[in-house]
Amino acid sequence: MLTLNFICMLNLVLFILAFLFMELVAWSNHKYIMHGFLWRWHKDHHQNDREKIALDQMKFSGLEKNDLFFLVYAIPAIILIITGLYLHVYEPVFIGAGISLYGLTYFLIHDMLIHKRIKLPFLQKIQAKYLKAVVEAHLAHHRPKNSTDFNNFGLLIFPNLFKKK
Ligand SMILES: [Zn+2]
Ligand SMILES: [Zn+2]
Known part of the structure; x- marks a missing residue:
C-alpha cells in the first residue's frame, strides 16, 4: 500500500514537473531557436507585428508554418505515453501527459485567448x-521596438512589470 502511494505521488510530481519544465523549454526554444536558426518557421507568426492594429485584429490565414512547432512537442509526448503504456512503465506516461497538458494550455492561451484564431465564447469573458497580464506580456513580444528587440519569450511566466498595468 505504501509503495503504491509512493508510486502515485512520484507520478504526480513528474506530471507537474514536466508541465513546469515545458515553460522553460518553450521560453528557451522561442528565444534561441524560433528567433534563431528556425526563424523561417516562426516568421509568419510575426507577419502582422508592424501593422499598428490590436492583437486580436491580426489576420491569421488558417494554418501557419509556426504551427509545426506543435508537432515538435507533441511527437515526443505521444512516444512517451505510448511506450510507457506498452511497457507498463507509468513514469513516461505521466511525463508525456504533463507535456501534453502544457501544449493544450499553450494552445488555449496563446492561440485562442490571445490571438483569437478561433473565437471561443467562454474565453472572451x-x-x-493574471490572464490579462499574460496577454499584455505576449503583446510586448509582438510589439518589438526594433527588428532585434523581441522581449518576453515565455508564456505563463513573465517579468512582474506586466502585472502592474
Ligand atoms: Zn516570437
Ligand atoms: Zn503570438
Missing part, C-alpha cells in the same frame, strides 16, 4: 488579472 475571462477577466482574471
